[in-house]
Amino acid sequence: MLARTVREVEAAAQRGRVTPAVRTKFQAVALLLREERARVREETTGSEAHRAEQLKRLDGVATILATTAVQDAGLLGLLAEDAVASDAARALRRELLRDAGIEAAPEEAPPAEPATVPVVPERRVVPQSVVSRQLANPFLAPDFSAAPPRVSRPRRLAGWELLDPLLSSFERAGSGEPACMPLPTPSWLPVPKGLELMPHQAQLVAAAAAGHRTFLLADEPGLGKTAQALLAAEAADAYPLLVVVPSVVKTNWAREAGLWTPHRPATVIQGDGETIDGFADIVVVNYEVLDRHVGWIGDFGFRGMVVDEAHFIKNKSSQRSRNVLDLSERIRSRTVRPLLMALTGTPLINDIEDFRAIWQFLGWIDDSKPLGELMDALEDTGLTPADFGFYAAARRCVIDLGIVRRRKVDVAADIPARRIADLPVELDAAAGRSIRAAERDLARRLVKRYEGALAARESADVVEEIDAELVRKVARWELKEATTSTAGENVFGMMRRIGRAKAGLAADYAAQLARSAGKVVFFAKHVDVMDAAEETFTRQGVRFSSIRGDQTPSSRQKNIDAFVNDPDVAVAVCSLTAAGVGLNLQVASNLVLAELSWTDAEQTQAIDRSHRIGQTEPVTAWRIIAAQTMDARIAELIDSKAGLAARALDGSDQEVSSSADVQLEALVALLTDALSSR
Known part of the structure; x- marks a missing residue:
């Protein structure tokens, strides 16, 4: 054995x-x-x-x-x-x-370790690309120069307990208003040609350009925190930049980096990091694999660090929180004024204690007391926690260190009333490989059909280029068979498989939105995708309503009322076909489209459940796209057909597209790509 x-x-x-x-x-x-x-x-x-x-x-x-x-x-x-x-x-x-047929002897329970002993990660890795970077620049050490020593000054508040009063100040002196530091008027900003920042985004980037280096960016979802963080790093020249994110958004961070900082190579750490670029300026890693990379990351010489969905580190005893705090401390001790940014849409008036870990990441406090600039600011108030006015002054001291909070309603003039934001995700390794293999099988079948039709022609002429007309005929034959037969892999089965593979990731993102921004509408086409999403919500303790086509009218209305009226019901899980029309769900301004529609009209109908008369906030639809699959191609086709439909409605002679158009064009593109790559 x-x-x-x-x-x-x-x-x-x-x-x-x-x-x-x-x-x-x-x-x-x-x-x-x-x-x-x-x-x-x-x-x-x-x-x-x-x-x-x-x-x-x-x-x-x-x-x-x-x-x-x-x-x-x-x-x-x-x-x-x-x-x-x-x-x-x-x-x-x-x-x-x-x-082996052997009776195992009873084991003694291992002695309990003291709470102060850190948990040792199962293993640590150093990607070969990182080693290559170190060997390529043996004399070019990272900027590990320590910050200049602080001048000691008498501490009037040395004997006072200050952390609890600081946290309490956000409940006792906030008056319910969002917390936001003074932000400068933007002048020149490092925005790539062809792109434009919204005014509220430009203000934060201007603050970084003016020399501010720590931010708790708590804008509501949909206000562009990713672009702000990337351009703040550009303004602060905070490279190399480490970005720690949940796994569901790491592909999107790489895409956004390519858009907003195209001259800065970005790399994503997957697993043990065999595929990363050790020479990249932006390194994106998800919380789940951070423990095995924390060793080399701490010695890499990062001059900036961004933590997305920073409420993930609220539990300071968790391994991921300890990893993030350890990396932050190492960066602060080795780099002069690094850029540190914590991004979270969680409102500041909730779970005040959770800010301890975030403030510690930013270097504002340690386990027992305020540090550096915060302590100086509190001293300069001339107040103690026993004095009237201390809490309001203390709150302002913390905010001025870099808290930035804007709500959609506050900057409604900056953003469209309705917008669609694509969120590319990497599918689970096994599921992703299976889907890509199925796509290749479908493409091979189309190629074989194309070659058979080409060989059957009576003309003996040799066709050296791709016959576009024959490609479309083959796609039409395939589409006709797909609608009448369930045998073999087809475009409809492919999209359903992709939807199932995305379900957990889409539900996880919807749960994050619900915690940070309030109620969320979750749309899916297939029942099994809805079932998988509801299992995820149940596992995470997120209450939801389910609105499906097989419900009785009374059951359907009961679920709608629960979502609209019960503050504890955070998500409405809706069938795209059954709940896409006739509902008023304007209590939510965020939607998650877990599966793609075949037409822009169906997608628009779903979004209009929230974007309707009476909605007081801009509506954002988060469209979950499976990267490197047919999903991404179909999203592009839907968007292009939407433009044709809009022109048709505006008086053009263009024909309004149908779902068959997108299905046909997807097969045409798949076959054309396969023929081109031979």
């Missing part, structure tokens, strides 16, 4: 697939190997020759284990005598013993 299991680990390591499951299996084998060696050595029954033969076989297993370990530093560390066995490894050990 040990030999078979260690061979599985060896094969996985040789393929470069050292996953957490492989590491668990490796450690379980190491535990059993030590136990079995000790048992054989202490065995008194049996011959000496038999015992020697057993030890020889165990040595063979140990040799494979050792040679496998040298290929991966994380595996090598698991062989150390003091390596702590994970719960998963101990559980697998017991399972392997049961499979």
Whole structure:
């Protein structure tokens, strides 16, 4: 059993697939190997020759284990005598013993570690591209110069407890108004040609250009926080720039970086980082893989750090919060005035205690007291927490350090009354590979059909270029078959599979919006996508209403009323076809379109459930697009057909497009691309 299991680990390591499951299996084998060696050595029954033969076989297993370990530093560390066995490894050990027919002895519970001992990550990696960057510039060290020493001054408030009063000041002295630091009037800004910032965005970038370096950017969703952060980094020359984000938006950050800072190469860390560009100016990493990269990131020489959805670090005892705070401290200790930005749409009057971690990330406080500029500002007020007026003055001191909060209603003149924002997402590795493989199969079938039709022509003329007319005929044949047959992969099945793969990511983003901006309408075409989204909401503790086509009128109205009237019901999960018309959901100004419509008209009808007379805020529809799939192509086609429809309504002789147009054009594009790449 040990030999078979260690061979599985060896094969996985040789393929470069050292996953957490492989590491668990490796450690379980190491535990059993030590136990079995000790048992054989202490065995008194049996011959000496038999015992020697057993030890020889165990040595063979140990040799494979050792040679496998040298290929991966994380595996090598698991062989150390003091390596702590994970719960998963101990559980697998017991399972392997049961499979071998051996009764596992009861284990003693490991001693509890003191709360102050940090949790050691399972493993750390250093991508080869990062090593190459370091080797390419051996004499060009990052800017690790420490900030100039602060001049000590008498501390009038040294004996006062200040953190609780500072937090309380946002509840006691805020008057319910949004908190926003004074922002300068924009002059020249580093905006790429052809793009334009909205006035409220330009103000924050101007503050960075004027020398401000810490921001808690708490604008409501839909007000362009990503563009503001990227251009603030450009204005502050804060490169290399580290961006820590939830996994659902990391692809969008890379896309936005290419749009707003096109001359700054951006790279996204996936998994162990084998594909990242170590020479990039902008490095995007998601919270889930940060622990394995925190070592090299801390030594990389970043001069700026952005934390998106910063409320993710509110629990200071969590591993991801400790990683973010550790990186922030290392950047602040090694770089003169780095740019630090925390982005969150969570209103400042909620969960005041959660701001401790965010303020600490920004360097405003530590675990027990205000730091630096904040302490100086509090001293300059001449007040103590016992004085009248302290709370209002303290609130203003914190805000002036860099809190920026604008609501949609405050800047309604800056933004369109209705807009669609595309959010590209990377599908799960297995699902993404499966969908791309299915797309290739569909493309191959179309190519085969095209070549067959070409060969069947009576003309003997050789066609050297792609026959556009025949391509459209083949696409029409395929589309006709797809509407009458369910055999084989077709465009409708592809889009449904993509919708299912996106469901969890779309629901996760809707839950984030609900927490930061209030009620959200979630639209999907298929029932299984709605089911998957509702499972995600249930798992995350987000209350929702479900509006579907198979409901009775009374049940449907009950769910609508719950969403509209109950403040605790945060999301309405709606069928795109059943709830896309006839509903008034203007209580929400944010919508998530988890699946694409086949027409712009259907998409517009869904958006108009919130964008209607009586809506007091601009409406944003977040369209979730699966990157590197047919989904992205169809989104472009829908948008282009929308332009034709608009011209038709304005008096043009263009024909208004139908859903069949988009379906046909998607197949035409797929076949054309396949033929072009041969």
